[in-house]
Amino acid sequence: MRILFVAAEASPIAKVGGMGDVVGALPKVLRKLGHDVRIIMPYYGFLPDKVDIPTEPVWWGDAMFQKFAVYETVLPETDVPLYLFGHPCFSGRSVYGGDDEYWRFTFFANGAAEFAWNYWKPQIIHCHDWHTGMIPVWMSDSPDVSTVFTIHNLAYQGPGREMLEQITWCPWHMQGDNAMAAGLQFANLVNTVSPTYAEQIKTPEYGENLHGLLSWISGKTRGIINGIDTEKYNPATDRLIAQNFTPKTIEKRRLNKVRLQEESGLEINRNAFLIGMVTRLVEQKGIDLVLQTLERFLAYTDAQLIILGTGDRFYETQLWEISARYRGRISVQLLHNETISRRVYSGIDAFLMPSRFEPCGISQMLAMRYGAIPIVRKTGGLVDTVPFFDPANEQGLGYCFDRYEPLDLYTCMIRAYEGFRFKGAWEKLQVRAMSQNFSWYRSSVEYIKMYREVIGEAPELTDKEQKIIDQKVK
Template sequence: MKILFAAAEASPIAKVGGMADVVGALPKVLRDRGHDVRIIMPYYGTLPDKLANKPQWIWKGNCMFQDFDIFETTLPGTDVPLYLLGHGSFIPSRIYYGEDEDWRFTLFANGVAEFAWNYWKPNVIHCHDWHTGMIPVWMVESPDISTVFTIHNLAYQGPWRWKLDRIAWVPWYTQGHNTMAAGIHHANIVNTVSPTYAQQICTAGYGESLDGLLSYRQPRGILNGIDYQKLDPATDKYLEKNFTADTLENRTINKLVLQEEIGLNASRSAFFVGMVSRLVEQKGIDLIIQVMDRFLSYTDAQFVILGTGERYYETQMWELASRYPGRVSAQILFNVSLAQRIYAGTDAFLMPSRFEPCGISQMIALRYGSVPIVRQTGGLVDTVFHHEPAKNKGTGYCFDRYEPLDMFTCLVRAWEGFRYPDAWRRLQQRAMASQFSWERSADQYEDMYRSVTGIEAAA
């Protein structure tokens, strides 16, 4: 099959959230299976320094009274063709936000449609989130091009219909009051990035006003995976000491080095909790603000958080660090290598999300032996299973309600569990034995592509 991935992000060259990990990993796996898979994304001003092969100009198009250029290269570290849509609005060193965000991504989606109609015609366009929501609408004009629409985060839904009418061609048959709704309505098939999230968004509590439409479309839930070759503590170049599930004693060296690197008191025995996240309301930062002072006051725990986001949350994390020097570190930046060292050096990894479509961080934490402490929602339900010491089962600590007391209790239980080294080591080993590879997910995506195109598998 000929499959075109259209997305705003692709790891490792442009990453903000989990979408980038999907678009950066899944095409490679599908291509290894014999499919002609290609990616198209905006040509951001930050990309030239991140590309191993210089992009070559191949085509010029026009939409929304604007000329745009298409450049071709390959996704770094793969043989996957990468098309970059060049336009002046994408030159600034940002991916999202800005007053022109709606216009920029509508232009991108329109450019992808023109590209598919006039240059490279795929069997399937795999669209990701609202940024590509109008593509399924326009592809109604071409029944021989099927569309798959993946919801990574339903909370962001793009411009409303009245705004779309002013900036782009919106066909008379268009259904949906915003771009996300239009994509859900018109795509041949809709999916989300975990089975539990697929069920949750069909309810009023998680549906973001689209629960009725989603209940009608019945999205499939396909769990994301991680790259087990790239994310391997036995070979990770960013670590002070590599380790496996059988050599967890080497992991302690990473803990001590990380503590010194970020200005914490070096201690083997201190319960060290880490978090790598965008600092936004979705990620449960409100709970941390309410709980962490008390938790630190009654335990010997340490805490490090890495990420950027809303200024209020950044300030709150800085203030927490100032109140607990040597025990709390707020790293308000984006740093891939430091993130890897946090996964490999912390004893536990905190994800108290209000909602979580899938989550990649908890999978990486499991892989690196940092025991997840998570709220049971979305993809966290599908990937982290509650520790039951008496039965020697589970891979992490889980709490249900989005309440400060529930999170505090869960943190204390994990802190107490850490005081029993033999049982903790077994818990780490079960965590590291978890399997969330892309191969299983690729099987389900292949089935989905075949269901919308009618193309049968080769005998």
């Protein structure tokens, strides 16, 4: 199959959220399974620092009364062709933001459609979030090109209908109050990044005012769990962590904890219960619950906390002030750093993720891959990836709570703290978490079935595909 991914992000060169992880990992796996998968994304001003880009474009196009260039390179450390949409409006050093954000990404979507019509014609265009919402509308007049639309974050829905009609081409038959709604209605199939979230967004609590539409199109909606790059994120070979380890050598992991404490300014105590967060500091991630709970939890226990991330200035300030009052017990690193994140995953005892909503979540899977036990709220993809830990029957993978309330989070954290005191049982839980298969090869099976469904082919895997997947997920 010929598949074109159109997205605002692609890891490792431009990553802000989970979309970047998906777009940077899934095409690589699909190509290994024999499919011609390519990516087109904006040519941000910082990309020459991260990838070699030819000086001459492979194609020139016109959209929204603007001329643009398309440059061809490859996604780093892969064989995935990467097309970069070049225009001065994307020359800044950030992915999102600015007063012209709606115009910029609508222009990009329009240019990507022109690229697919006139330069490289795929069978399927895989669109990601509102930035590409208009593409299914335009492609509805091209029966030989099918569209799949993935919801990564329903809260951001793009420009409204009135603005779209002012800046771009809106066919007479177009429906939808904004770019996200239009994409949902006109895509041939819609998928979210977890089965639970696919059901939750049909309700007023999670639907972001689109729950009625999402219920109406539920027949073409799918929920497919994200994966992680198990070759890149492998504690047995990861060069960014202090000590490599495997489920069979879990005792070696303790050195990573001590080293993390040294590097982050925490009191060196291998017996302390060390909790970590690698997250965006925004309301969605439950930071307000953490702020309401943290000091009481520290008063009751000898636990430590390390937080890595950036976000809302209010949350950054509050966490910084608390860390100043609890020196040696709280470390707040207000930055995004891949090396530090790997060291956090490999050194902490538990990973905290009390999200208000979570379409899928990548961090909890990375944490388990490195032997950190999740403490999560039961919502979205966290339900699908972190089954409740039952110590009596030695089942489950993490500590979970239901209500989005400080008391519920506090109780869950205390349960995890008490569980950590039983070292033998805790290590068994770590080994079980590390042994889970969160590979993209597992998730690719469902994506291939969805792609074949959208172009009217039988969904069964070929013998070659099945053989490769069996080798990778054994």
